[in-house]
């Protein structure tokens with residue numbers, strides 16, 4: 343396991359950005375019981391007041407968002423004029439800025455990331471850019 347990947351799991355990012363899900367049964371053998379390394383649990387989480395947009399969508403409360411897949415994160419600036427536009431409204435212009443906006447259920451994980459050394463934070467972010 344890469345050092346950055348280990349730190350990602352250690353600080354709890356992987357609790358929501360689940361590294362691997364598996365497909366279920368399928369009549370198409372090639373699709374059955376396959377790993378999907380999408381880095382999401384596909385679930386809604388309360389992300390705290392900073393990410394509350396004041397709109398209830400269906401049964402999702404205003405601070406609840408679905409965990410986005412991190413698969414392909416490193417390539418996302420290529421399709422957006424060379425910049426990151428992360429989180430539900432594109433407000434975060436870097437991976438570090440997106441992490442800093444994590445609150446609510448993700449507060450503990452964000453705090454553990456904040457306590458890493460600068461070198462460890464860089465390793466974690468470099469790992470995310472490799473996805």
Ligand code: HEC
Nearest residue numbers: 355358387393407408409410428429430440447448451455
């Ligand atoms: C409690 C669940 C949870 C935890 C823990 C968590 N995240 Fe997230 N993450 C989310 C949700 C939900 C969003 C989307 C928020 C939004 O759209 O406003 C998100 C968004 C992101 C994004 C932006 C992705 C995009 O395409 O916009 C990055 C990068 C990210 N998380 C990295 C991390 C890292 C690194 C950690 C660990 C320090 C972490 N997350 C911990 C739930 C979580």
